[in-house]
Amino acid sequence: MEYYGTIGPACADSDTLQNMVEAGMTGIRMNLSHGSLAEHADWLELIHRAGIPELLIDLQGPELRIGRLTEPVFLKADGPLLLGAQGIPCPAALVEEAAPGQELLLDDGRLLARVDAVSGGTLHCTVLRGGLLESRKSIAAPGLEIHSPTLTAEDLQNLDMAVSCGVTGVMLPFVRGAEDLQTLRQALNQVGGEKIRIFAKIENMAGVRALPELLPLADHIVIARGDLGNAMPLWELPACQKRLAAACRQAGVPFMVVTQLLDSMCARAVPTRAEVCDIYNAVLDGASSLMLTGETAAGRCPVEAMQYLVRTARTAL
Incomplete structure (x- = not known):
């Protein structure tokens, strides 16, 4: 079982990262929508100094985001x-x-x-x-088809640095079909990243429909419930998650569950009962990895959040 956090201002210091590792964290994600690998040399140094074995980079890909603001x-x-x-x-x-x-x-x-x-x-x-x-x-934009390239210019620059930075996995947002994963694999091969794993993020209905053709091409499927929950009425999300998990189990492809696993811990030291039940059920459904995002990147209790994630998941193993 793999347990991931996300690096951000809340945990970007040696002591906090080391405490998260001691809590059971096995890998960490860097969201490159908020800055490139070149801009985060300090974070990379902290990650490697803490001895975190798995480093995932989350590309911009075809995801839609607002631009940079001078202030919120x-x-x-x-x-x-x-x-x-x-x-x-x-x-x-x-x-x-x-x-x-x-x-x-x-x-x-x-x-x-x-x-x-x-x-x-x-x-x-x-x-x-x-x-x-x-x-x-x-x-x-629910229901709207936006035509965007698989990889942005910034993505290609980050992939060019991936091997030298110790990246072990690349997360591709909003995967729409086999061509997206083939494009990413080709780009990785061109920079010597043949051993880097591909994590295909299922975040829209195109990805849900394309899952059968993604399974042979992805090293890991990511059930990314944030944007996936925007692509359908929210009450339909649990059934969709269950269907995706079952398809991955049947194909023997590892999958990750992510987004709001412990969202209340962005502000509180103790999670809700519903959140720990969610983690437990994700493991029972066969998840091979779980990831925290804002809970560790910007939350008030990054170490405690990782402790609850790992301890809850281990009770289901």
Whole structure:
């Protein structure tokens, strides 16, 4: 069983990382949507100094995100929101494809907006569910097909450094079909990364439908419930997770469960009963790895979160 955390400001010091390793953490993820490998040489040094054997990099891939903000922006419910040329930066492909009436889920669905008009390279929206919006948070446009390349220019630069940085696995977001994984494998082979594992993130309905063709090409399937939960009514997510897990078990392909496993521990030292039951059930369903994201990257209790993750999972083994 593999247990992953995500590196971020909350755990980016030697003592905290070492305590997480002692709690049972076997690997760590670096989210490259918030900065490149070259920009995080300090984090890489900390990771290697702590003796963490597995280093996963999470590429940008075809994922949609807002751009960098000088400071967080509070979006007020029923208030206006401009995305694009005249407002908060966002991918041009989204502006080109979105039409009035399209709903946009921001930051894993924590915020919700509706497109009212499109003009001058800008989406004029109304905020339906408000809150604080921070830099580089995800955007999901349910039902909208956005045509994006498998790998961005930044992804290719990061892959070129992967071997020298000790990367052992690459996570590809929003996998849509076999071609995405073949493109990533080819890019890895070109930089000497033949031994680097591919983690295919299932985050939309295209990925769910394509799972049979992904299984022979992926070293690991990732049931990434954040954006996957935006792709369907939330109450349908548990059944979808169960179906994906069953397909992976039948094919003998390892799979990971990730997103909000211990979300309450971003602010609290003790998880909810529902969260520990979720972890336990994921292991019973056959998950070969579990990952914490914001809980360790930005939460108040990264070490305690890893302890609860590992201890709960071990009771199900």
